[in-house]
Amino acid sequence: MTKFKTFALGMLTAAAAQPVLATDLEVTHWWTSGAEAAAIRVISEGFQKSGNTWVDGAIAGAGGVARPLITSRITGGDPMGATQFTHGQAMRELIEAGFMRDVTEVAEAQGWKDQIFPQSLLDSCTFEGKLYCVPSNIHSQQWLWLNNAVFTDNGLSVPQNWDEFVAAAPKLREMDIIPLAQGQQSWQKQLMFNVLMVSIGGPELFERVYAGRDADYAAGSDVAKVFKAAAEARDLMEGSNVQAWNEAANLMISGRAAGQIMGDWVQGEFTQAGMTAGEDFSCLPGLGVNEYITAAGDAFYFPKVDDPEIIAAQDVLAGVIVSPETQVEFTKAKGALPVRRDVELRDPTPCMEKGMAILKEGHIVESINTMVSPDTVGRVTDLMIEFFADPSFSPETAQAEFAEIIATAD
Template sequence: MKKIALGLTAVALSLAATTSQAGQVEVLHWWTSGGEAAAIDVLKQEMKEQGDTWKDFAVAGGGGESAMTVLKSRAIAGNPPSAAQIKGPTIQEWGDLGFLENIDDVAKAGHWDKLLPPVVSKIMKYDGHYVAVPVNVHRVNWLWANPEVFRKAGASIPTTWDQFFVAADKIKKAGYIPLAHGGQAWQDATLFEAIALSEGTDFYKAAFVDLKDDALKGPKMVDALTKFKKMRQYVDPGFSGRDWNVATSMVINGKAAMQIMGDWAKGEFTAAGKRPGVDYVCLPAPGTSGQFTFNIDSLAMFKVSGKDTQKAQRDLARLVMEPKFQEVFNLKKGSIPVRLGMPRDKFDACADSSMDAFNAASATGDLVPSMAHGMAVNSMIQGAMFDVITNFFNSDSMTPEQAADKLARSVKAASM
């Protein structure tokens, strides 16, 4: 695995464990949209009730790219935060660099090995030791739809991509935007990933987990890229640079019919007072009903000095895994609890469906990590994929075959 290109020196590493204000935990995150902000406020309040001080270090940007840039700068300067929102293989990269704190004592006291699915606990560990705490589980392959727009357009909500294109044409003809989308690299990858997933779980794993060359440039990839490029005609001209939650608001307000986005979008519907099954519909992305691409938010713990600060850091890790936080946070965030055995009575139909799908996909082998959200590959390979996917989506001349070949070559170069 390629390490994070930080240019870290031995001096910077030795400065990593800096002294912070007593009893204070500084948390770097990008939970800044309406639904996300309401969710993280739950944790802030619980920390306050513990007698700890929360120092918010929020960096806007739904995909976290800006936050990671800031984190790298802070790390190089020898002043990392107490905890940072980090996901997937990137946790291992920071572990390799020696920045992360062993929190096995908290995990053992909380029985995390019993309360977490093995696929989750493995991600939270570095060299066999817990260094991060999982916050939730998101399903990425969701379709969000405004049923009123569909009614006005005389269209049916699609369950296959062929049906999607038929419905999108009707919606566009009726004067609505078929697909709410934000032209940012991670959003392009989220849309493309959902299309690629519909080509089959085995293909998805071969291409985005095992990085097999024949899958990356093969016929199924070409087919996925062809469908992906066709989506370009169903987004509005102002999509470039749009944040994901702004795109979600277009569906909420009836300007657009659909959005392909993870279930953090539901937090926006909830914050707007909308009801699932009435004001909006949640369905698996077309062609992916039995599959589940997961994105697990987690807080990685960085090495800090001072007993009070270390206690606050461990309070944070403990509280995240407790039932109260798991319930309230996920109700607001739109995700589902990562802790097993949680009661479902307060969760809505979309969350209930997500929990069922998570359990079923775990049993069938259709539970797969999201490439678009940093769960499947390291940051170097992900960045290489993002570049090809976004360039292809916005190119007038690149063919799907050329894009597939470029994708395979870019992944190979990033893996060296």
């Protein structure tokens, strides 16, 4: 019997041995694009096989809209049964305040410590020795995605790095093609800047600025190169007048744009559109410069409740999320990487294989959300909103304001 079948049989036997406490469980999340909806369906269908009912609480508008709504419900006494969220200080504050339930017993019973990789995923869920979340997938942000045909049909080679991409932009503009598709939502502006921090500046620069709070370094020549690249990106984005990241992806899919800086979840949209990685589109980790990625991804958290049926359903959902069967199907649909070291990807794309290789090499950086407070993240985001919206906002002025933020960061 295979390891997977043994695990699945064990899950079924354990479920059969438990008293039936089937109930409705409201699960909030911000996965509403085509690929995301297909991915969350994998989890919901696996959960409903237990006899419980998944009550879908999708919130359109991605994390920038969903996070405050989710937080306000939990703190306001109207908690959902479970919620998708990202690792970071925002959820840590709710844990410290006593709003969230730990799932340590479930994790120990199912051996998560031996199977979930990298260890940082569990570390991000841990507070005072207890585990408060279930890692669902690994996502990285530091990717440049390219529509190959846009380049080859216009007599251009497909770029292999950021500088080649920038150099191709004038020819693309001549053909009425937007070089860089990018949504206008605030979190996407912050994402783009921090991708440039890691990919153009390098992982040491990123960590020295955010983890080290080195304001003098943030004002110096190394970080100036990042702001120069941000100004280039601002020029390349002109004409990309859409809001959501998947709308920007559609600009690229349709050939109206050549590339997009976005996390690896975007490849799920390309796959749904019938595009093949390595043939129709290319992916450059670290923008082809510094091949380092974040490995934070998403997790599910469980607010404290008094209802034993809800608690039992929370435990069932926790087990479903990390089960090998779910991990294989969910990550395939979402364009993510699995959190378990003992599963094999089903028909992985070349981009997924690149991501796995980078993880195995240990070329991982922390997310800004785990290094500084939500307030500091918000201040950086506000600066990037202003910078990317105003072509007259010089990179030198923006860098000076950024250094001031880092000087008072917490």
